[in-house]
Every structure is written in C-alpha cells, then in structure tokens.
Amino acid sequence: xxxxxxxxxxxxxxxxxxxxxxxxxxxxxxxxxxxxxxxxxxxxxxxxxxxxxxxxxxxxxxxxxxxxxxxxxxxxxxxxxxxxxxxxxxxxxxxxxxxxxxxxxxxxxxxxxxxxxxxxxxxxxxxxxxxxxxxxxxxxxxxxxxxxxxxxxxxxxxxxxxxxxxxxxxxxxxxxxxxxxxxxxxxxxxxxxxxxxxx
Amino acid sequence: xxxxxxxxxxxxxxxxxxxxxxxxxxxxxxxxxxxxxxxxxxxxxxxxxxxxxxxxxxxxxxxxxxxxxxxxxxxxxxxxxxxxxxxxxxxxxxxxxxxxxxxxxxxxxxxxxxxxxxxxxxxxxxxxxxxxxxxxxxxxxxxxxxxxxxxxxxxxxxxxxxxxxxxxx
Numbered sequence: 001x002x003x004x005x006x007x008x009x010x011x012x013x014x015x016x017x018x019x020x021x022x023x024x025x026x027x028x029x030x031x032x033x034x035x036x037x038x039x040x041x042x043x044x045x046x047x048x049x050x051x052x053x054x055x056x057x058x059x060x061x062x063x064x065x066x067x068x069x070x071x072x073x074x075x076x077x078x079x080x081x082x083x084x085x086x087x088x089x090x091x092x093x094x095x096x097x098x099x100x101x102x103x104x105x106x107x108x109x110x111x112x113x114x115x116x117x118x119x120x121x122x123x124x125x126x127x128x129x130x131x132x133x134x135x136x137x138x139x140x141x142x143x144x145x146x147x148x149x150x151x152x153x154x155x156x157x158x159x160x161x162x163x164x165x166x167x168x169x170x171x172x173x174x175x176x177x178x179x180x181x182x183x184x185x186x187x188x189x190x191x192x193x194x195x196x197x198x199x
Numbered sequence: 200x201x202x203x204x205x206x207x208x209x210x211x212x213x214x215x216x217x218x219x220x221x222x223x224x225x226x227x228x229x230x231x232x233x234x235x236x237x238x239x240x241x242x243x244x245x246x247x248x249x250x251x252x253x254x255x256x257x258x259x260x261x262x263x264x265x266x267x268x269x270x271x272x273x274x275x276x277x278x279x280x281x282x283x284x285x286x287x288x289x290x291x292x293x294x295x296x297x298x299x300x301x302x303x304x305x306x307x308x309x310x311x312x313x314x315x316x317x318x319x320x321x322x323x324x325x326x327x328x329x330x331x332x333x334x335x336x337x338x339x340x341x342x343x344x345x346x347x348x349x350x351x352x353x354x355x356x357x358x359x360x361x362x363x364x365x366x367x368x
Binding site: 028029030031032033035036040042043044045048050145148149151152153155156158159160162163166167168170171173174177178180181182184185188189 | 306
C-alpha cells in the first residue's frame with residue numbers, strides 16, 4: 001500500500017508540530033524576585049516549581065538541633081489543620097517594606113485555639129501485518145497506517161494525562177513549603193537554639 | 200511557649216526531608232496576623248489570618264488581599280489572569296482530544312480508498328495535536344499563575360504582611 005498522499009505532504013508539518021509541542025512543554029514563568037537578606041525563610045519560584053530559600057547561616061546550636069531531628073529516622077505527621085496559631089509580632093526594629101526583620105526578636109501574643117497534637121507514624125500495542133491490501137503496494141504504507149492508528153489512540157491518552165496531572169512536582173512543592181514554614185516557626189518561637197538564626 | 204512547637208517544627212523539617220507526599224505536613228504555628236503563608240495540598244494554597252485566601256490555579260481573591268502593595272498587586276493580577284485561562288484551555292483540549300478519535304473512522308476506507316483513509320487519519324491527528332497544544336499551553340498558564348502568586352505573596356509579606364500590618368480594609 002503506498003503512503004497516503006495527505007500523510008506524505010503533512011510529514012514536515014507533523015515534525016514542526018512535534019517541535020512546537022516540545023517547546024511548549026518547556027514553557028514556564030521565571031521570577032525576578034530577589035529575597036532580601038533579612039533572616040526569614042521564604043518559598044520562592046524557580047522555573048517550574050517552588051524552592052525553599054533558607055537563610056545561609058544557622059547558629060551551630062540550631063544546626064545541631066535540626067541535625068538531630070533529621071536523624072530521627074521517623075516521619076512525623078502533624079495535623080493538617082492548625083489546632084492553634086500564635087500570632088507573631090516582629091520586634092520594634094522592623095521597618096515595613098525594606099527594613100531589617102529579626103525573627104526570634106519578635107513577641108507573641110493572642111493564642112488562638114489549643115496546641116496541636118502530634119502523632120508519629122512509621123514511616124502494547126502491536127500492529128497487524130500481512131493480509132490483503134487494495135492498493136497493491138508494499139508493507140511500508142500498511143505500517144504507516146498502523147502507526148497512525150496507534151497515534152490516534154495514544155494522543156488523547158497523553159493529552160488527558162497532561163490535563164489531569166499537576167504541572168509542578170507535588171512532593172517537592174510540599175517539602176519546600178514544610179521546610180520554610182517549620183524553619184520560620186523555629187526561628188520565631190524563641191527557642192534558645194534557633195532564636196538567633198537571623199543575621 | 201512550650202517546646203512542643205519547636206520539636207514539631209524540627210521533626211516536620213525531618214519529615215520534609217524524608218517526605219514523599221503531595222501535601223504539606225506542617226501547618227505554620229507562629230505567623231504575623233496578616234502574613235501570607237504558602238501551603239500545599241495537591242495544589243498551592245495561600246493562607247492568611249488562619250484561612251485560605253487563594254488557591255491554585257485561579258487564585259481568586261489574591262489581588263484583593265495584597266492590593267495595597269503595587270508589586271504584589273501586579274503579580275496577583277497576572278496570577279488571576281493566567282489562572283482564568285487554564286480551565287477553558289484544559290476543557291477545550293480534553294474535548295478536542297475526544298473529537299480527534301473520530302479520525303479512526305478512516306479505517307472504514309481500509310483497502311478501499313487509501314487517499315480518503317489518509318485524509319481522515321490526518322484530520323484526526325491534526326485535531327488531537329491541537330488538543331495537546333491547548334493542554335500544554337494550559338499547563339504553562341497554570342505554572343505561570345502559581346509563580347506569579349508566589350511572587351505576589353513574597354512582595355506582600357516583605358512590605359506589610361510580615362510586619363503584621365496587612366492591607367487596611
């Protein structure tokens with residue numbers, strides 16, 4: 001069976017379409033935000049996902065405490081909904097919009113709810129061949145037709161998979177937000193080991 | 200304050216290091232009154248004053264919340280604009296992907312009319328590629344919306360959120 005004329009003429013276009021799709025898959029937003037060096041941990045946007053940006057230097061005592069926690073070997077799950085929120089107020093040295101914030105130096109007030117509990121948990125498609133063909137051509141055309149049928153079936157599956165999945169890496173996003181939120185709590189809670197982590 | 204939050208935070212850091220989950224495990228406990236914090240529950244969520252303010256991918260309400268900070272407002276508006284486009288792009292892409300399956304009708308011409316079969320296949324493939332492009336553009340918009348929302352949060356927190364002031368409403 002000879003190659004259908006429409007397909008033959010469309011091949012360059014198909015290649016161009018594939019190239020365009022590859023380019024689209026790489027589209028992302030590039031952030032121009034530059035975190036000020038104020039000692040706060042932040043979640044920042046990096047190309048296709050968030051990343052945790054922690055202050056560069058930790059006091060040795062705080063680093064030791066975190067290191068011990070990370071060596072615990074157990075994954076700890078905390079309640080998803082905050083059972084209690086401590087409103088944190090920065091110290092008097094903070095100048096909003098450009099000043100130098102000092103985590104750990106702030107005061108806390110107004111406890112809402114009760115402290116949250118913690119619980120610990122352990123942590124083929126194949127094408128047919130042969131058979132008669134009306135065109136009287138070779139197997140190449142038949143193979144092209146089979147390939148097109150496969151593409152016709154596979155493309156919607158691929159499209160729906162893209163449509164229903166998250167574009168960002170979910171595990172990395174969750175881990176980055178946890179790191180930042182936990183670090184800021186540690187720095188603000190006034191714990192002797194980590195309270196002075198702000199530069 | 201007791202040491203419980205300290206160890207909760209420290210252990211959450213460990214969990215984040217070891218973690219393999221699409222959800223935030225650690226709810227922030229010590230926040231400024233109007234500070235925005237980011238959480239993740241299979242989508243990005245911006246929380247302020249103990250409640251979700253805006254969620255991916257539409258981020259509706261973010262502009263209102265951060266509107267008093269010009270840089271944050273601009274990014275929030277971009278996030279909402281990008282987010283609004285995601286739904287229509289995804290839905291139209293999904294519908295077209297189904298429509299493109301009609302190209303399989305070309306099999307009716309098998310061994311009868313190769314030209315017609317090729318034409319029907321070609322149209323089907325074209326429709327399906329269009330669908331794929333729409334969905335990929337939608338994903339790009341989704342990423343862009345999230346990036347703008349994160350930037351909006353950071354600019355807002357730097358200006359008025361972390362100081363506890365917030366936008367006076």
